[in-house]
Amino acid sequence: MAEDRKQIGMIGLGAFGRFAAGHLAPHFDLLGHDPQAAELPGLVRVRLEAAAACPVVVLAVPVQALEQTCQDIAPFLPEGALVLDVASVKVEPMRAMRAWLPAHVRIIGTHPLFGPQSAAKGLAGQSIVLCPDTGVDAAPVAALCEGLGLEVHLSDPDTHDRAMANVQALTHLVSRVIAELDIPPPPYTTKSYDLLRQATDLVRNDSDDLFQAIEQLNPYAASLRKRFFEAARAFDGRLEARTGE
């Protein structure tokens, strides 16, 4: 372990945490904490206190556990530490981090717009959203992300959640409804169907925690779903009226 390599504490080693660790391991010394996770090459398993004592701490826990995690790590964070989350919503995590982390740390909310499935072939061309807390310079993190091949979007939590209601709340909803139909593999398909299945297959194995975060912890998702169901119902009504069924 080279002395001059920067240490990153990774808290939470679920599907995304492990995926991120794989891409960060060549560039950083990774100290990881997750009582439930298996061993991972390139990452030293440590107690929560040790992971939280790194100059950079990445919180890759389910968003539902973020508030508690912030409380747990608060006493161990070094002065001026950089803390990043990776949640799919940003308003609520930024609120939790601002509320529970010490005033001396720098907070950058991030949303990597990819995962182990959509970025299975690599990070090049994928995007990440950075929402720096007031007064925090996001440039070093942006440069790191760009170095990994990512396209970086600077945003604020509210803009992010509004946009993602239309993007992720929609795709996850459509994916779950289609999964429910349990359609057998068709003997022949159209290009449009193939694309629709690719779209839904990318997210159908996402965890229930992630689905819940996207549909219920995004303050704008309920409105998107309401409009989707209203449009579907209105449509159904028009078709029924025309067929007289």
Next chain:
Amino acid sequence: MAEDRKQIGMIGLGAFGRFAAGHLAPHFDLLGHDPQAAELPGLVRVRLEAAAACPVVVLAVPVQALEQTCQDIAPFLPEGALVLDVASVKVEPMRAMRAWLPAHVRIIGTHPLFGPQSAAKGLAGQSIVLCPDTGVDAAPVAALCEGLGLEVHLSDPDTHDRAMANVQALTHLVSRVIAELDIPPPPYTTKSYDLLRQATDLVRNDSDDLFQAIEQLNPYAASLRKRFFEAARAFDGRLEARTGE
């Protein structure tokens, strides 16, 4: 015009008829009939009687007009003519053609699983379904299609319509509901969203006639829509129950 080139009568020169004519013109003498269509290179505009007098007649009219078209062309079809439709459903067109075309003609129902948008870059790798009437040899048409780069699927009308309810009735429904939401271009997206938009954009400009054929003239589409709306409603209910909204 070489004497030995086979003549094809094209009846109906809407979006798909014109697209098909473009791909057939290098190989056949095309006699086209459609009172509402503009001129088209490689195709001679003729009266209905002349188009119907060809040894091969392609019916590219909206499926809603197919029964009337069969009645109109019946007196002019030469002995043993090959008649093909291109409708997105197959049970109803096959019934109409069998009912109204003379017994001496050979009928092959076809469903090209592509259109001017999805095959904008060419036919290679696209698919077509052939449903030959009882006793009709589909081999020459299959060979022609394969020569154009198409993958050929032999099927029967009932199997086709069952499969396409899950494929086309689903994609067109999802596409129309999403179009209804009128989502502004998001500042950043996910791969899953990009694929979903590509899927829906491929069919969102299809005609109302085609949409109606897919959703209302496919005997299995109503059941697919019912299951979709039930799954959506059940889902909505579960989310609302969890949030207590």
